[in-house]
Amino acid sequence: MPANHDTSFVDHLEPNVAVQFLNRVAATPGTEAFRFPRGEAWESVTWQQAGDRVSRLAAGLLALGLEPEQRVGIAAGTRYEWILSDLAVMCAGAATTTVYPTTNGEDTAYILGDAECRVVFAEDDEQIAKLREHKNELPHLAKVVTFDGATDGDWIIDLDGLAELGEAYLADHPDVIEQTAKSIPPDQLATLVYTSGTTGKPKGVRLKHSSWVYEGAAIKAQDILHEDDLQFLWLPMAHVFGKVLLSTQLACGFATAIDGRVDKIVENLGIVKPTFMGAAPRIFEKAHGRIVTMQAAEGGLKEKLFLKAFEVGIKVDKLKREGQGVPFLLNLQHGLFDKLVFSKVRDRFGGRVRFFISGSAALNSEIAEWFHAAGILILEGYGMTENSAGATVNHPEEYKIGTVGPALPGAEIRIGEGDEVQIKGPHVMEGYHNLPEETAKAFTEDGWLRTGDKGSIDADGFLTITGRIKDLFKTSGGKYIAPSAIESKFKAICPYTSQFMVFGNERNFVVALVTLDPDAIAGWAEENGQAGKSYTEIVSSPEVKALVGGYVEQLNARLNRWETIKKWEILDHDLTIESGELTPSMKVKRNIVEDNNKDRIAAFYV
Template identity: 50%
Template sequence: MNEQAAWEQAQQSAPPSVGALLADRIARTPDAEAYRWRGPDGGWQSQTWAEAGQVAQEIAAGLLTLGLQPEDRVAIMSGTRIEWIHVDLGVMCAGGATTTIYPTSSIEDVTHILADSGSRFAVVESAEQLDKVTGSAVEHVILMDGTDSRALTLADLRERGRALPPETVTKATVAVTSDHLATLIYTSGTTGRPKGVRLPHRCWIYQATATQAVDLVGPDDLGYLWLPLAHVFGKALGAAQIAIGHATAVDGDVTRIIENLPVVKPTVMPAVPRVFEKVHAGVLAAAHKDGGVKARLFDWAVGVGRRAARTRRAGEKVPAGLAVQHRIADKLVLSKVRARFGGRMRFFLSGSAALSADICEFFDALGLPILEGYGLTETSAGAFVNRFDHLEYGTVGLPLPGTEVRIAEDGEILIKGPGLMDGYHGFGAADEWLHTGDIGEITARGSLKITDRKKDLFKTSGGKYVAPQAIETRFAAICPLSAQMVVYGEGRNYVTALIDLDPVAVRTWATENGVTGDTHADLVRSPQLRAAVDAYVAQLNAALGRWETVKRFTILERNLSVENGDLTPSLKLRRRLVEQRNSHLLDELYTG
């Protein structure tokens, strides 16, 4: 059965809501593992689907005792943790709708989101987050950690829920239709005030059934989830997980990923390009640290892995001689790298921003393929994804079954399908075709290739158009020190760039090259580091058209960050804001 037929069949029998989807999963595999997470003592705890459903039911009932009505909004402001998932499921089982808020959001954004969404309830992680909602129009606040006179604890809420008969929640769940609002996600916005994207239950059911039809993940897989659940990517993965029935390990602490993977031994992990870029740079740096035989062996092994992977992607059998070399390379080098990821990883998923094809090929050479996908908050995340039997690096793959794509005359990508939002909250219904704001093309094999953001394209004074994102993505694959390149040149006579270097990579480089400095700013001012980056820029320019080469650049002394507002919580560049903040540096690149 092909994907389209499988999806159509799944849609016909699909439950109408996420709460009903959860109930169906519990009925099918009540004793199968659903979630695992790190407990207070640092050890991993596990929970079955029946146990997770019981917690969600108690939370749902507790909200009903507080007066929750159908489609009432419940804001969740917390890092990624098991309680986030429990609360979200409880809200939807009770017939409410979750308003997602990043815990890094400023008090101004929190105030705006709570007021604009009309959220009656808020569930917050800590006293710090509680401070951000105090004084808002929220009627009830629930606190995950600790106690505070201004809020109920999550334990209190569950205790209230246990006093209600279970059929109260069942009745509320059954009353939810596919068109009822399930989630309000406020676009983190690279510019302007965030807008609420209205995603009804049918969007999450579509993500669930379409993911099943594509058949990349099975019930025996173990996912590793660290992505922010306030982001649409994490939410879509949660719906698909319930439909498929596999287990997921949950830990939102990004600093513990490398520590956790050998212990958890997941088979699938979603991530954003910046994670793959950092891992790529780290693996290369470790392999080449001492040079000599070790470095040459690593390069040889990766080269063999690349040739074998390319042969397989072309649908051809790996020749006997190459197969022998690959077995040796795998035993000596490649398998040892995979062991750092737990030794069972089948593939990674990448989304949220463009990923370099070179980095994809590098991971594939290691035996850790990356399936890049594409979607927006407005499409409830997944709209395209690469498949193992149709893997085309440098693209985001084919549409999910049920999704249609069209390229407008100006190159903008238009999307239509069941995963599209109802519209922006307070702005009326959405159009049939979503104008994504991205520029792209369809390859000869039918995959979608993203060129750049429409609003990010710029024209030099010589009349040449430049796509900055393509250049920035390529530099990330070339320069292991890079955290972010910001290409600039609107109306100018040549292209320049701001370059942000990764502080950990810079400190390691400095130690290995005898460069001293107390701060990151001290190190990036060194002539030796400037020369090293200059060499990487020259390598970048060698593959670019003359009009788009980076003629001059500045290395930033202050790192771009989510906390400072330079990046969105999903690590996308707020380009215009960064340009404004560093306008004096950009101006200097065109003088003298």
């Protein structure tokens, strides 16, 4: 059993998220809670200031007649107002239903209608338009509260309008927030999160107050994060990975800088200088690719120095992780490279990062090792919407690269039939909303949550994920292929990749569809006489095909004979959330990509 796994905290959990938040405000009222961009500057608020605003908004919801467990939707990107709205819903005893701002009108209406939302926080006019267009499908929706959109003084009000309702309500009911918070039992519904679903209609996952409180407390119990940490938060709050980091913040008391604009992540890291950040692997792949291609573009002595630095760094790292001593000269070289190369890599991320947390998909271990060699630790964790995001996580003092860590204290992981990873603990969902048959299918007969992931647990309790069971396929020669393992290997080799998708079910060889990162390949085009050309023109050029072909050869040299990529093609567009080929949490919808390209894939085998 790994260290820091005392489970006694489970017996002393706060009863719900509302009490957890009010206790945090009372414990550290004057310390910084959140900071967020206002124009070009960053504004900061204390826990007390956040608490006062949340209390007024929560009272406003109660003034609208909201009752326990009734659903309130939030259709918005990640920003300070999202957090305020969610905490207000918690303190009013209602339940948050999350909607990605990129979700189309039809699916937005389905989610909010299925959840029977009474109130919806809508970010702007674009989100309001979806509600107007589908108003007939939302019979329960009584009020819309907008952050930036136009109000109408009736159906649509703004946050200040909701706060004014709350102030009047508090004047007549001064202790209503405290009393409401105390009245929420641990097993009351807190959040209804709809899985973005790679197939079929999204399912509403019912998560209780006790699950969120447990998640934050489990991280605190392991002494991973502290009050003096500073988080940079960009993750979609409509996804459980973002939401669990809020629970962790309430438990640990650190400050969070919030800005959901993905294109601003690197710039913001330099400004905010956080001590940690959660991210999907795509962010690390992109950063790795950007740094490697920039050095390659410089060429000459700088590139040689850079490559030598990482050769030495990875060698030193390996010796240390195996508990071996580092020879004197190698150590000397490493110290020099740390000053000349690695410190500059760390500075790109603000220079103060203690670690990153990677989740939502598998991170390639070679990319993790590359960052580690530069002195940047990426702790990989694992979980799913159905268990409130966190099931396992590596610890800063005890981690194994390539694994997703041990189970959280107070919870359990086991390997079931067909090597399926199964989960049990306080973080597991109550079930799927209005879907009893789907709920029954999600659990084993003895009550463990089925994850649908294939994995193994080592002697120290560390879990390794092999891939989605449904994604594994068998060639016509009878060999099993785990596509995600091959795909992540390619991303570590080729710094220009955006996506690499492997197919070959019941076929006699394996093929791949490739998309390149638009920014990275535009940089390559600048250096190679193709500046100003469109993405489609660049990726269809013979030079780029030769470039990618070289990386495919490198990949094949690392694979078993039956796994090698015999044929491949670069798509004329990158996958996007808008095209429906990626989920909002940046997972590839493999079945949609395969369907969209079925003729192209079939042509590989002619």
